[in-house]
Amino acid sequence: MTHILIRSLDRGATIFLIVVAAIAIAVPVLNLALPDSAALHVPTYLVSLFGKYACYALLALSIDLVWGFCGILSLGHGAFFALGGYAMGMYLMRQIGTRGVYADPLLPDFMVFLNWKHLPVYWYGFQHFPYAALMVVLVPGVLAFVFGWFAFRSRVSGVYLSIITQALTFALMLGFFRNNFGFGGNNGLTDFKDILGFNVEAKTTRAALFSVSCVAIMLGFLLCRAVITSKFGKVLIAIRDAEARTRFLGYRVESYKLLVFTLSACMAGIAGALYVPQVGIINPSEFAPANSIEAVIWVAVGGRGTLTGAVLGAVLVNYAKTFFTTGALAPYWLFMLGGLFIAVTLLLPRGVVGTLRHWTAPWRDRASAAAEDGVTEPLPAE
Amino acid sequence: MKALTSALLYLDGVTVSFDGFKALNNLSFAIAAGEMRAIIGPNGAGKTTMMDVVTGKTRPELGDVIFDGRHNLTRLDETEIAELGIGRKFQKPTVFDSHTVLDNIELALKSDRRASAALWWRESVGERRRIDEIMEIIRLTAVRGRRAGSLSHGQKQWLEIGMLLAQEPKLLLVDEPVAGMTDAETQQTAELLKEINRDRTVVVVEHDMAFVRDLHVKVTCLHEGSVLAEGTIDQVSANERVVEVYLGR
Numbered sequence: 001m002t003h004i005l006i007r008s009l010d011r012g013a014t015i016f017l018i019v020v021a022a023i024a025i026a027v028p029v030l031n032l033a034l035p036d037s038a039a040l041h042v043p044t045y046l047v048s049l050f051g052k053y054a055c056y057a058l059l060a061l062s063i064d065l066v067w068g069f070c071g072i073l074s075l076g077h078g079a080f081f082a083l084g085g086y087a088m089g090m091y092l093m094r095q096i097g098t099r100g101v102y103a104d105p106l107l108p109d110f111m112v113f114l115n116w117k118h119l120p121v122y123w124y125g126f127q128h129f130p131y132a133a134l135m136v137v138l139v140p141g142v143l144a145f146v147f148g149w150f151a152f153r154s155r156v157s158g159v160y161l162s163i164i165t166q167a168l169t170f171a172l173m174l175g176f177f178r179n180n181f182g183f184g185g186n187n188g189l190t191d192f193k194d195i196l197g198f199n200v201e202a203k204t205t206r207a208a209l210f211s212v213s214c215v216a217i218m219l220g221f222l223l224c225r226a227v228i229t230s231k232f233g234k235v236l237i238a239i240r241d242a243e244a245r246t247r248f249l250g251y252r253v254e255s256y257k258l259l260v261f262t263l264s265a266c267m268a269g270i271a272g273a274l275y276v277p278q279v280g281i282i283n284p285s286e287f288a289p290a291n292s293i294e295a296v297i298w299v300a301v302g303g304r305g306t307l308t309g310a311v312l313g314a315v316l317v318n319y320a321k322t323f324f325t326t327g328a329l330a331p332y333w334l335f336m337l338g339g340l341f342i343a344v345t346l347l348l349p350r351g352v353v354g355t356l357r358h359w360t361a362p363w364r365d366r367a368s369a370a371a372e373d374g375v376t377e378p379l380p381a382e
Numbered sequence: 383m384k385a386l387t388s389a390l391l392y393l394d395g396v397t398v399s400f401d402g403f404k405a406l407n408n409l410s411f412a413i414a415a416g417e418m419r420a421i422i423g424p425n426g427a428g429k430t431t432m433m434d435v436v437t438g439k440t441r442p443e444l445g446d447v448i449f450d451g452r453h454n455l456t457r458l459d460e461t462e463i464a465e466l467g468i469g470r471k472f473q474k475p476t477v478f479d480s481h482t483v484l485d486n487i488e489l490a491l492k493s494d495r496r497a498s499a500a501l502w503w504r505e506s507v508g509e510r511r512r513i514d515e516i517m518e519i520i521r522l523t524a525v526r527g528r529r530a531g532s533l534s535h536g537q538k539q540w541l542e543i544g545m546l547l548a549q550e551p552k553l554l555l556v557d558e559p560v561a562g563m564t565d566a567e568t569q570q571t572a573e574l575l576k577e578i579n580r581d582r583t584v585v586v587v588e589h590d591m592a593f594v595r596d597l598h599v600k601v602t603c604l605h606e607g608s609v610l611a612e613g614t615i616d617q618v619s620a621n622e623r624v625v626e627v628y629l630g631r
Contacts, residue, residue, distance in 0.1 A: 230501055232501040234489055244476075
């Protein structure tokens with residue numbers, strides 16, 4: 001195992017992990033230990049806000065893994081994120097118990113409201129956290145596996161694959177909007193009380209969730225690094241650059257794509273699960289096709305195929321979104337987002353991190369660096 | 383299964399048409415194990431389509447392609463055919479641009495191709511030695527750490543041949559290996575192919591007549607998707623119909 005760790009950690013990766021770890025510790029400390037009046041105090045709303053960004057960052061990492069390194073442009077990763085979120089939401093609903101409006105010990109409020117008498121079978125087991133946690137990765141993973149099995153075996157790729165991933169998330173959105181689907185219809189799941197016995201609204205819980213999200217980014221990042229620095233990762237990049245050539249070398253391209261796509265969906269599911277307790281609600285709008293497209297924009301802005309860029313892009317774009325949608329510019333946010341995407345594609349095709357790497361490359365002795373880790377950025381987006 | 387033919391590669395009545403145009407028309411020929419064969423023919427004669435059929439990229443409407451006397455390649459896909467031991471070099475050099483020269487060879491190196499194996503793979507001493515050996519043969523040792531995308535055209539051609547060697551195929555299909563090369567490079571490539579032919583069967587598709595002459599091997603001339611003439615280069619170039627096809631009337 002140690003050789004995988006050594007291989008995965010080049011200088012940039014180590015610095016990134018140290019920075020995220022420092023944030024994971026510093027933010028909760030500055031929030032909890034300092035009085036509200038202190039200059040360095042971090043207000044609780046910011047902790048939650050950045051906790052949300054951290055979940056987006058993990059989603060962006062999962063997209064970068066498939067898009068940046070294997071060329072699979074998924075415009076449906078929001079579906080895996082939302083499914084992970086729903087699995088967590090179901091756990092949180094079952095924790096409410098008699099504290100709900102209708103005080104039914106078993107049925108969540110919306111089921112009582114719909115006059116349901118029995119808990120649907122697929123809600124069984126969600127009162128146990130380990131079971132729910134398993135579903136958080138299993139449900140998106142299985143869906144991605146089945147979807148990918150059909151899509152990659154029939155050699156659907158490029159823009160056609162992107163379109164059917166959009167269709168996938170759209171179909172799920174329509175399904176989850178229906179009341180008889182059993183997931184709360186258009187209101188979704190909300191009014192959460194406890195997570196693992198801790199009040200979800202409490203300052204300490206929020207701080208802990210923030211730290212856990214940062215740790216999830218670190219683990220997700222390490223996993224991605226381990227994958228892309230392996231021979232498996234080299235094959236992924238080979239597929240991205242010349243798929244037919246890879247086939248003629250005897251690699252079964254569809255199994256590589258399937259494995260990385262499933263792994264990526266599981267990561268997206270975990271991101272969604274961490275997101276839900278921090279925002280306090282999950283509803284079908286999370287499946288909206290536009291959400292998935294936005295997530296791809298974060299990766300493009302940060303720098304496709306750089307991993308750190310995906311995280312940075314997610315935080316930057318979302319911070320900009322929060323900043324602009326809370327002021328007078330709110331009606332123009334979508335125009336700005338579209339404009340940003342066009343500007344990045346035209347002026348900064350490598351994204352922020354990709355461009356920085358490109359500029360600093362001559363100083364870092366390009367050839368030897370590339371020879372060492374064997375991982376290089378993709379050419380500008382196709 | 384009993385061998386159906388003693389030839390390593392046997393094409394039997396292969397027909398491929400694109401929108402009514404017959405790219406291959408009842409094409410039949412056989413390549414013996416250990417042979418080197420040059421395939422020539424004017425543009426549109428079906429040379430590249432023939433390679434596509436053998437490597438599984440295109441499925442023929444009619445006919446069989448028998449490899450090693452047992453395997454009907456028309457029923458297999460690219461990956462399975464590559465696994466059987468058929469390697470292909472494309473007309474336009476196709477290497478993995480963002481990988482280093484070293485990684486390109488490493489990816490091509492004969493190994494367990496399954497995804498699970500690739501995840502846990504670690505290079506062995508034997509593999510390292512084999513890579514070094516190939517680097518020497520293709521004369522790219524000095525640039526092993528460079529991105530393949532930054533190589534010159536000729537170097538890319540050689541890298542792709544090196545990748546073929548690393549695959550350790552029984553049969554190599556080489557499509558226009560000297561296109562865009564200088565005379566010196568062309569000659570070196572002929573030497574290299576002859577060297578490879580010592581223990582592998584090679585099929586070379588080429589336009590460059592001087593190069594084909596250098597190889598001193600049996601030549602098959604294709605025209606409109608079938609064999610027009612077969613024999614030594616002198617026999618084939620003396621053939622009246624070949625001259626007619628090449629010069630036009």
